[in-house]
Amino acid sequence: MFILNETHDPARRSWIETANRAGSDFPIQNLPFCMFYRAGQVARPGVAIGDTILDLVEAAELNLLGEHIGPTLHDCIGTGLNSLMRLDRGILSNLRKQLSNLLSASGGEGEGHRERLLVRRDDVALCLPAAIGAFTDFFTSLHHTERGGRVTRPDNPVPPNFRYMPIAYNSRASSVRVSGEGVRRPNGQWRKEDGTVQFGPTEALDFELELGAFVGKGNELGSPIPIGSAEDHIFGYCLLNDWSARDIQRWESFPLGPFLSKSLSTSISPFVVTSEALAPFRVAALKRPDGDPAPLPYLHCDSDQRLGGIDLSMEALIQTAKMRDSNEPPFRVTRTNFKEMYWTVAQMLAHHTSNGCNLAAGDLIGSGTASGSADESRACLSEIAAGGRPVDLPNGESRVWLHDGDVVVFRARAERDGCVSIGFGECQGRVLQARA
Amino acid sequence: MFILNETHDPARRSWIETANRAGSDFPIQNLPFCMFYRAGQVARPGVAIGDTILDLVEAAELNLLGEHIGPTLHDCIGTGLNSLMRLDRGILSNLRKQLSNLLSASGGEGEGHRERLLVRRDDVALCLPAAIGAFTDFFTSLHHTERGGRVTRPDNPVPPNFRYMPIAYNSRASSVRVSGEGVRRPNGQWRKEDGTVQFGPTEALDFELELGAFVGKGNELGSPIPIGSAEDHIFGYCLLNDWSARDIQRWESFPLGPFLSKSLSTSISPFVVTSEALAPFRVAALKRPDGDPAPLPYLHCDSDQRLGGIDLSMEALIQTAKMRDSNEPPFRVTRTNFKEMYWTVAQMLAHHTSNGCNLAAGDLIGSGTASGSADESRACLSEIAAGGRPVDLPNGESRVWLHDGDVVVFRARAERDGCVSIGFGECQGRVLQARA
Numbered sequence: 001m002f003i004l005n006e007t008h009d010p011a012r013r014s015w016i017e018t019a020n021r022a023g024s025d026f027p028i029q030n031l032p033f034c035m036f037y038r039a040g041q042v043a044r045p046g047v048a049i050g051d052t053i054l055d056l057v058e059a060a061e062l063n064l065l066g067e068h069i070g071p072t073l074h075d076c077i078g079t080g081l082n083s084l085m086r087l088d089r090g091i092l093s094n095l096r097k098q099l100s101n102l103l104s105a106s107g108g109e110g111e112g113h114r115e116r117l118l119v120r121r122d123d124v125a126l127c128l129p130a131a132i133g134a135f136t137d138f139f140t141s142l143h144h145t146e147r148g149g150r151v152t153r154p155d156n157p158v159p160p161n162f163r164y165m166p167i168a169y170n171s172r173a174s175s176v177r178v179s180g181e182g183v184r185r186p187n188g189q190w191r192k193e194d195g196t197v198q199f200g201p202t203e204a205l206d207f208e209l210e211l212g213a214f215v216g217k218g219n220e221l222g223s224p225i226p227i228g229s230a231e232d233h234i235f236g237y238c239l240l241n242d243w244s245a246r247d248i249q250r251w252e253s254f255p256l257g258p259f260l261s262k263s264l265s266t267s268i269s270p271f272v273v274t275s276e277a278l279a280p281f282r283v284a285a286l287k288r289p290d291g292d293p294a295p296l297p298y299l300h301c302d303s304d305q306r307l308g309g310i311d312l313s314m315e316a317l318i319q320t321a322k323m324r325d326s327n328e329p330p331f332r333v334t335r336t337n338f339k340e341m342y343w344t345v346a347q348m349l350a351h352h353t354s355n356g357c358n359l360a361a362g363d364l365i366g367s368g369t370a371s372g373s374a375d376e377s378r379a380c381l382s383e384i385a386a387g388g389r390p391v392d393l394p395n396g397e398s399r400v401w402l403h404d405g406d407v408v409v410f411r412a413r414a415e416r417d418g419c420v421s422i423g424f425g426e427c428q429g430r431v432l433q434a435r436a
Numbered sequence: 437m438f439i440l441n442e443t444h445d446p447a448r449r450s451w452i453e454t455a456n457r458a459g460s461d462f463p464i465q466n467l468p469f470c471m472f473y474r475a476g477q478v479a480r481p482g483v484a485i486g487d488t489i490l491d492l493v494e495a496a497e498l499n500l501l502g503e504h505i506g507p508t509l510h511d512c513i514g515t516g517l518n519s520l521m522r523l524d525r526g527i528l529s530n531l532r533k534q535l536s537n538l539l540s541a542s543g544g545e546g547e548g549h550r551e552r553l554l555v556r557r558d559d560v561a562l563c564l565p566a567a568i569g570a571f572t573d574f575f576t577s578l579h580h581t582e583r584g585g586r587v588t589r590p591d592n593p594v595p596p597n598f599r600y601m602p603i604a605y606n607s608r609a610s611s612v613r614v615s616g617e618g619v620r621r622p623n624g625q626w627r628k629e630d631g632t633v634q635f636g637p638t639e640a641l642d643f644e645l646e647l648g649a650f651v652g653k654g655n656e657l658g659s660p661i662p663i664g665s666a667e668d669h670i671f672g673y674c675l676l677n678d679w680s681a682r683d684i685q686r687w688e689s690f691p692l693g694p695f696l697s698k699s700l701s702t703s704i705s706p707f708v709v710t711s712e713a714l715a716p717f718r719v720a721a722l723k724r725p726d727g728d729p730a731p732l733p734y735l736h737c738d739s740d741q742r743l744g745g746i747d748l749s750m751e752a753l754i755q756t757a758k759m760r761d762s763n764e765p766p767f768r769v770t771r772t773n774f775k776e777m778y779w780t781v782a783q784m785l786a787h788h789t790s791n792g793c794n795l796a797a798g799d800l801i802g803s804g805t806a807s808g809s810a811d812e813s814r815a816c817l818s819e820i821a822a823g824g825r826p827v828d829l830p831n832g833e834s835r836v837w838l839h840d841g842d843v844v845v846f847r848a849r850a851e852r853d854g855c856v857s858i859g860f861g862e863c864q865g866r867v868l869q870a871r872a
Contacts, residue, residue: 006559041612055506133569134610159690164633165625169692170606170699174570174794175657184658186791189601189732197600199732221611221701222620222871254595256575256605263606263793296625296635332510354635355622355684356700357870358610371533435658435792 002093002279007100010420014103015111016118018050024302025271025413025423026050028103031096032271032425033081033236033317034125043127045076045084048271048425049103052118054110062113065098080130081272085216085235086361089190092216092235096276120196126270128178129238130214130362135173135266136352137210137242137366138166142289142342144371147383152250154274163292165299166343166351167322171242172263178366179239179269179427185404185434186264188248189408201434202245202261205402208369209316209379209410210270211338213345228301230346231308233359236272239314239427240366246382246401268364269410269427277422281414283309285344298354299347308344313337314370314412316379320397321405330409333384333391336370336377338412402432438529438715442753443467443536446856448606450539451547452554454486461849462486467535468707468861469672472560478564481512481520483863484707485539488554490546498549501534516566517708521652521671522797525712528652528671531869532712562706563724565615565674566798571609571702572788573646573678573802574602578725578778578809583819588686600729601735602779602787607678608699615675615705615863618651621870622700622839624684637870638681638697641838643813644805644845645752647774648676648704649781654796660789664737666782667744669795672708675750675846675863676802679703682818682837700809704800705846705863713858717850719745721780734790735783744780749773750806750848752815757841768847769820769827772813774848840869 006012007029013020014028026032026048035054037043046053046209057077060070069091076082084092102110110117139145142158149157161167177183189199216235219225225233242262249261285308294300314337317330348365371379378384381401386389390398400406409428442448443465449456450464462468462484472489473479482489493513496506500740511519520528538546546553575581578594584592597603613619625635642659652671655661661669678698685697721744732737750773753766784801807815814820817837820827838844845864851857 134608160627161687161690165688167688167692168695168697170608172570172606172793174796174799175792177657184792187660187734188791191596195446197729197732221613224623224871247793251597252601252603252692253693254597255689255693256603257689257691259604259606260787260791260793264791291635296633297822298623298635351696355681355700356611357608357696357698362806363610427754435660 002276004279007096008280010418012100013105014049015105015108016050016052016103016134018052024050025425027420027422028100029420030273030422031099032273032277033084033129034270034272035080035127035129036125037127041107042078045073045081047099048121053121053124054117055119058116059102064102065095065111069095071295079325080128080362082130085130086213086218089232093276096274109390126178128176129270129272129401132173132176132364133360133362135171135176135364135366136168137171137368138168138348139368140166140341140343140348141369141371143373144369144379144383147371147378147386152384166348168352169257171266171366173364175263176266176268179267180430181267181429182432183243183265183267183429184432186213186245186260187434188245188260190247190251191251196279196412201399202247204246205431206244206246206381207316207402207408208242208244209314209334209336210242210370211367212238213365214272215359215363215365216361219353219358221358222356224356225349227299227304227346227350230349231275233349234345236274238272239269239412239424241267241410241427241429242366267429269425271425273422275423278310278414280419281311281416282307283311283339285309286340286342295347299350304344308346309339311337311339311416312412312414314410317397317409318393318407319407320393320403322397323393323395328395330407331393336372336379336380338370340372341367341370402431404431406431438712439469440715443532444716446854448536449541451541451544452486452488452539457765460486461861463600463856463858464536464539465856466709466713466858467532468709469520469565470708470715471516471563471565472708473563474560478514481509481517483535484557486508487557487659489557489560490553491555494552495538496623500538500545501531507529508668516564516798518566518798521566521650522654525668529712532710564612565706565708565760568609568612568800569796569798570705570803571607571612571800572604572605573607573804574784575804576777576779576784577807579807579809580815580819583807583814583822585772587822604784604788605693607702607802609800612702612704615703615865617703617865618703618868619679619703619865620868622681622696623870624696626679626683626687638683639837640682641867642680642682642817643682643752643838643844644678645750645770645772646676646678646806647803648674649801650708651795651799651801652797655789655794658792660792663735663740663782667711667783669783669785670711672710673714674708675705675848675860677844677865678802679701679847703863703865705861707861709814709858709860714746714850716741716855717747717852719747719775721745722776722778731783739783740780740784744782745775747775747852748848748850749864750846754829754835755843755845756829756839758833759829759831764831766843767829770813770815772807772808772815776808777803777806838867840867842867
């Protein structure tokens, strides 16, 4: 785990005023990375601060980031943050210090180069933060598992392996898209209640509120990452909407798991909040319910038990086309917290590589639907509406599944007494009509 | 489908004598692509012919392959055949004609440049033919499905969706390795018969004999590939060993499908036999058993029904360490034919993209275990030994599962009266001891 240092100092403020506003997602204590581009130009690496983005390549060219980081940042141009992600933690930690000092209100050198270094976030477009080589989706909420299982396996809702391993499947990396891109309702095959099998637009499109983790330094095939060092291999985090077509999923998933019900598209937020920025918000791993088995040795280490959790509140909101037309804001349908997850991210990574499977910088790990124990923390529509209770929206509309034109918005925020809270920005996507 | 032309002419012979030998895998009618390198050099694209490899970059530099292909072949250096794979079929077909003419015994221009163009296959190393962006594994043999299902679901061995769709899952691309690389026995978690859950080296390591298909031209997210043009998106084929740890697989797969039981490693043969080379060996799609549903319209077209099958005999052989020590050759344990598959490759591709999922050049599609109806065509050990009958080897050894030191060899050959038969080369791998 990272040690807290001056970059986490709650007293530190930036010469960029919007970063100091209460409730800003991007105060100087955050410094998440992204890839951005100006119209007609190629994407380049940046850091979000207040309502602006710091151009990392310009900062390196001005020699503001130390001697050695320039070539790495150049490698990112037009490709993604992968080269940065695979650096050693010590180097990344130094870069964070340099950036924090540069942007600090107490003598930060950057201010004199404001014009060259900064772009307004509204003046640029954001793209996927990395070239995603692989996308693995886990299943880490006991509550999501249990609520889902009650429908299909009422006698035994939690699969027997769930308490022994962080279950996962390989999902599709090629269809991961950045927040803001439309999500086309997929066509697909499923069996109707009368037993006929048909092909057409899904009638059960859902969102899944998840945390995404980007792998930093990878491992070689045949060399597992031990639980004790798994944290060192996580570069940072984003929000992830694992759009799911439930009718297609139900029909296709046995025996090989979800496939086309997921690969229609996956949305992620453009900002990668680093592991180091989240250090003040780490908490103990979830205390397992009495009677649950202890994690096997390859999934257990003291530091992970002590600090493997993340106290991160997450929410999902829906805004229908009608709400947009009448300027009603998105309505919150879920509020949950990542600290309620059954498995830690380090456990996921240790399990993933326990057979020798090789991960690489830029690989994306999804947590699975981050539902908590409370009703309000059900983090997908299939959980919310499972009891036949649709989501009631303030304008009188209601939803069992998503309609065309609906926008789903995710937000997340880490807060703690004595700390400056940090946010993730938004992950959002609008449902588009199916292809004819 | 490709039209037969002079490159398929059975009378055509090469000035490379080893290509004309009866039983050669690589006669002038084949011309499979590969990536090879000389010691200390970077990998470059080549074509196998007899016991040599034609250096494509040299051929382009000598202006022997037409004007336009040079830059594409240069793009392949150090990366893989992806740039070649994504070319239009017309261009690929022209390249095949140029290569065939160049190597033809009747006045092929290449002979004068023999020294510069050719390397002996034994003098170079072969590597993965492409940068594999994604690896999808299907489940296309009814017989494999049925035999597997009899163990776990005796009343209903074939899942209800099997006859409606080519079932598939996303597998792991990063752990795909070229033939010849060792395969380390993975550690993993499973439940023993007494109910205890343990972590350790798999005790049920298996092979799966599959055909691999490389995607050529891809599609955009949201734009499905219709069944009628799906064939145009397949660049070519290889052999694929989907090594599987059955104990891990049984425990982890419910409900999200196989994961670590597969990502330990996947071996493929280094030569990509093009769709055009296989044109003479196309046959009708399998006639479905009476009473099976007709494919839904998105999975049906006349040309695919008429020529979607591939008459390709495939075999798996085992050579134990003891057999190697006493110079006994590998022993054949499986002989099957791809024409017995329930779904065609075009149906797999049309299904894969039916929800809009985007594929790209270099994506790898596995057929799933290619078992046929006959007992001798059971294409993995779990089918062969399911009745408690281990494989008896000629030296008195026997196998239920693979032992450390066992080498598994796959071969395949397309044969037809009036045609020169073509082969795939070998896909082989030796089982290495688990990590301590």
